[in-house]
Amino acid sequence: MTERTMNITLHVWRQDNPGKPGKFERYEATDISEHSSFLEMLDLVNEGLIKDGKDPFSYDHDCREGVCGMCGMVINGIPHGPQAATTTCQLHMRKFKNGDELWLEPWRAAGFPVIKDLVVDRDAFDRIIQAGGYITSRTGSAPDANGIAIDKKTADAAFDAAACIGCGACVAACPNASAMLFVSAKITHLGLLPQGQPERKDRARKMVAQADAEGFGGCTNHRECEAACPKEIKFANIARLNRDFIGAMIKAPDDVPKPQPVR
Amino acid sequence: MQQSLRLTDTSIGKKVAMAASGVILFGFAAGHLLGNLQVFKGAEAFNSYAEWLHAHPQVVYPTRILVLFSLGMHVWSAWTLWSRNSDARPTPYKKKQDLATNYAAQTMYATGPLFLAFVLFHLAHLTVSPEYGFMGLTEESPFANLVSGFQHWWIVAIYAVGVLCLGVHLRHGLWSMFQTIGASHPKYDRYRAWIANLFAFLITVGFLSIPAGVMANIVTL
Numbered sequence: 001m002t003e004r005t006m007n008i009t010l011h012v013w014r015q016d017n018p019g020k021p022g023k024f025e026r027y028e029a030t031d032i033s034e035h036s037s038f039l040e041m042l043d044l045v046n047e048g049l050i051k052d053g054k055d056p057f058s059y060d061h062d063c064r065e066g067v068c069g070m071c072g073m074v075i076n077g078i079p080h081g082p083q084a085a086t087t088t089c090q091l092h093m094r095k096f097k098n099g100d101e102l103w104l105e106p107w108r109a110a111g112f113p114v115i116k117d118l119v120v121d122r123d124a125f126d127r128i129i130q131a132g133g134y135i136t137s138r139t140g141s142a143p144d145a146n147g148i149a150i151d152k153k154t155a156d157a158a159f160d161a162a163a164c165i166g167c168g169a170c171v172a173a174c175p176n177a178s179a180m181l182f183v184s185a186k187i188t189h190l191g192l193l194p195q196g197q198p199e200r201k202d203r204a205r206k207m208v209a210q211a212d213a214e215g216f217g218g219c220t221n222h223r224e225c226e227a228a229c230p231k232e233i234k235f236a237n238i239a240r241l242n243r244d245f246i247g248a249m250i251k252a253p254d255d256v257p258k259p260q261p262v263r
Numbered sequence: 264m265q266q267s268l269r270l271t272d273t274s275i276g277k278k279v280a281m282a283a284s285g286v287i288l289f290g291f292a293a294g295h296l297l298g299n300l301q302v303f304k305g306a307e308a309f310n311s312y313a314e315w316l317h318a319h320p321q322v323v324y325p326t327r328i329l330v331l332f333s334l335g336m337h338v339w340s341a342w343t344l345w346s347r348n349s350d351a352r353p354t355p356y357k358k359k360q361d362l363a364t365n366y367a368a369q370t371m372y373a374t375g376p377l378f379l380a381f382v383l384f385h386l387a388h389l390t391v392s393p394e395y396g397f398m399g400l401t402e403e404s405p406f407a408n409l410v411s412g413f414q415h416w417w418i419v420a421i422y423a424v425g426v427l428c429l430g431v432h433l434r435h436g437l438w439s440m441f442q443t444i445g446a447s448h449p450k451y452d453r454y455r456a457w458i459a460n461l462f463a464f465l466i467t468v469g470f471l472s473i474p475a476g477v478m479a480n481i482v483t484l
Contacts, residue, residue: 103358110353111351177352212347215351219274224362242279257266
C-alpha cells in the first residue's frame with residue numbers, strides 16, 4: 001500500500017514568557033507521512049527550524065501514550081484536536097488532509113499562564129489536588145485486595161472519574177476557563193469509594209475554594225469540557241460536585257478557611 | 264485573621280443564588296401568565312381579577328418585594344460571575360470551535376438584560392401609563408388597556424421580542440438550575456432538558472397567545 005504524504009501549513013503561537021505578548025508564526029510542514037503522529041510532525045518542523053539556526057517552538061509532551069496528561073494544545077479551536085477522546089500525542093496525521101491549515105494555540109486561561117509558546121504552567125491543578133483531592137490514610141503495608149468490598153458498578157464509576165489525567169483540556173474548552181470538570185472528577189473518584197468518605201465535606205469545600213482562588217471561571221453548563229475531554233470524564237460529575245459542595249457548606253459543622261487569590 | 268469560606272464567596276455559591284432567584288422569578292412569570300390568561304374569559308373576568316389584586320395589597324406587596332429581591336440577587340450573581348468568567352481568559356482564542364453548547368446557553372447574557380429592558384417597558388406601558396393617562400390608557404379597565412395596547416404593531420413587536428428572550432433564557436436557565444443544585448441522576452438526566460424545554464415553550468406560547476388573541480380579534484373590546 002502506498003503511503004500518503006501531505007503538506008500542512010502551521011500557525012504556531014509564539015510567546016517568550018508569561019509577561020510578553022505573543023503572536024502567531026507561520027511554518028510549513030512538508031512531505032509528512034499520514035502514519036506519523038501529530039507530535040512527530042511538530043518534531044520534524046522543529047528539526048528544520050534548528051537546522052536553519054532558528055528557535056524551535058516549545059510544546060509539552062511526555063509519555064506519548066495518552067496517559068500522562070502532559071501534552072495538549074488547541075488545534076484549530078479544539079483542545080487536543082479533531083479526534084474525540086484522544087490526546088494530542090495519540091492524534092495521527094491521517095486525520096488531516098494535504099493542504100490543511102492548522103492554528104496551534106496554548107490552553108488559554110488566567111489559571112494557566114503561558115511559560116513559552118504552547119507550554120502552560122498547570123501548577124494550579126496540583127494546588128487544587130493539594131487542597132483536598134486526596135485521602136489521608138495510614139501508609140502501612142498494603143491492605144488485602146478485597147478487604148473492603150465495593151460493588152462492581154460503583155468501582156467502575158469511580159474508575160471512570162479516576163481516568164482524568166489532569167491535562168487541562170476542560171479548562172481550555174470552557175467558555176469561562178472553568179476547572180469544574182477537573183475538580184468534579186476527583187470529587188467523584190474519591191466520593192464514590194468508602195476510603196473517600198471521612199474527608200468528603202472538606203474536600204469539596206477546599207478544592208472549589210482553591211479552584212476559585214486560582215482564577216478559573218465558574219461553570220455555566222455549556223458542556224464544552226465533556227466534549228473536549230480526552231478521557232471522557234462526564235459532565236454529570238459536576239452535578240455531584242455541586243451536591244457535595246452545597247451540602248458541605250450547609251451541613252459541615254466546622255468552617256474551612258477562605259484561600260487567598262493566587263495571582 | 265483568616266476568614267472562613269462563605270457560600271456566596273464561591274463561584275458555585277453564586278450559581279446557587281442564581282438558580283434560587285431564577286426559580287422564584289420563573290414562578291412569578293408562571294403565576295403572572297396564569298392570571299392574565301383570564302383575558303380570554305372576557306373583560307369582566309379580567310377586570311375583576313385586576314380588582315381582586317388591587318383589593319389585596321397583603322398579597323401584592325410581599326410578592327413585589329420577593330420578586331424585586333430575587334431580581335436583585337439574579338442580577339448580582341450574573342454580574343459577579345460574568346466578571347469572574349471574563350477575567351478567567353484574558354487572551355481570547357484566535358480559533359475556537361464549539362462542540363456541545365447551544366444558542367440558548369451562549370446568549371444568556373444577552374437575553375437576560377434584553378428581557379429586563381422589556382419588563383421596564385412593560386411596566387411603563389401597562390402599570391405607569393394608565394395612572395397618568397398616557398396613550399389614552401385609563402385605570403378604569405385594565406382589559407381595555409391591554410386590548411388597545413396590542414393594537415399598535417410596535418408594542419406587539421417589543422412584547423414578542425421580550426417574550427422570546429424569556430423563552431430562550433428559560434430554556435438554558437431551567438436546565439442549568441437542575442445541574443447547579445446537583446439534581447442529576449443517570450436514570451433521570453434525560454428528562455431535565457425535556458422539562459426545561461417544555462416549560463420554556465409553555466411560557467413563550469402562553470404569553471404570545473395574548474397579543475395573538477387580540478390581533479386575531481378573539482380578544483376584543
